[in-house]
Amino acid sequence: MKFVVTAGPTREHLDPVRFLSNPSTGKMGFAVARAAARAGHDVTLVAGPVALATPKGVARVDAVSARDVLAAVEAALAAVKDAPDGVALVMTAAVADWRPATCAAKKLKKSAMSGTLKLVRNPDVLKTVRAKTRTWKRKPVLVGFAAETGEPTAEAARKCREKGLAMVVANDVTQPGAGFGVDTNRVTFVLADGTLEPLPLMTKDAVARRIVEKCRTFGGGGGI
Numbered sequence: 001m002k003f004v005v006t007a008g009p010t011r012e013h014l015d016p017v018r019f020l021s022n023p024s025t026g027k028m029g030f031a032v033a034r035a036a037a038r039a040g041h042d043v044t045l046v047a048g049p050v051a052l053a054t055p056k057g058v059a060r061v062d063a064v065s066a067r068d069v070l071a072a073v074e075a076a077l078a079a080v081k082d083a084p085d086g087v088a089l090v091m092t093a094a095v096a097d098w099r100p101a102t103c104a105a106k107k108l109k110k111s112a113m114s115g116t117l118k119l120v121r122n123p124d125v126l127k128t129v130r131a132k133t134r135t136w137k138r139k140p141v142l143v144g145f146a147a148e149t150g151e152p153t154a155e156a157a158r159k160c161r162e163k164g165l166a167m168v169v170a171n172d173v174t175q176p177g178a179g180f181g182v183d184t185n186r187v188t189f190v191l192a193d194g195t196l197e198p199l200p201l202m203t204k205d206a207v208a209r210r211i212v213e214k215c216r217t218f219g220g221g222g223g224i
């Protein structure tokens with residue numbers, strides 16, 4: 001299959017030296033890219049600003065903002081559109097939902113700032129891709145992540161429905177051994193029909209292998 005994987009945070013700049021972001025380190029997404037490449041798949045990794053080395057055999061595209069991620073994902077998917085063995089998009093990236101309404105070309109002086117930051121919504125990458133690939137003969141398999149601080153499976157099921165995904169990988173980032181920056185994760189696969197497949201605490205590499213295997217079972221391009 002062809003895999004497009006996103007990883008890491010986005011940065012939403014308000015000037016060249018300030019941005020809104022989150023603590024994602026990219027470990028989960030890099031693990032998915034590595035696992036897919038090791039399993040023999042073609043992989044494009046769209047990486048936010050992270051300090052990780054590109055896994056062997058993976059084509060990397062760097063992105064900063066949510067809009068960069070969307071553009072890179074759309075380009076990567078367009079390049080593999082008619083792949084006979086199917087396409088999967090695995091969105092582990094912690095994409096910022098909002099960005100500052102304006103980005104100053106030069107560093108803002110505090111005397112010129114009011115103390116109120118006006119934000120505008122970013123595009124939703126999964127929803128945009130879903131809408132744009134609806135007419136494809138072989139729709140891509142769309143997989144989302146839900147890092148939550150409560151009710152992870154219920155929230156994941158909602159996101160799965162609302163974004164029209166094959167699966168959401170749910171995790172509670174407040175649990176020991178799960179979430180940002182660590183090498184392990186405890187996740188539940190939440191499928192489109194509401195089925196829950198909880199996995200035990202395992203390394204992110206092991207979770208990644210399970211995600212790649214699961215994408216193959218969605219039918220090499222069948223989509224939903």
Ligand code: CTP
Pocket residue numbers: 066091092093094095096097122123124125126127143144145146147159
């Ligand atoms: N996502 C996306 N585009 C965005 C925000 C998120 O494609 N602008 C993707 C993430 O990569 C993830 C999934 O959507 O795979 C769920 O992300 P999350 O931030 O948990 O969900 P939101 O849609 O932002 O929902 P909410 O703010 O209601 O929790």
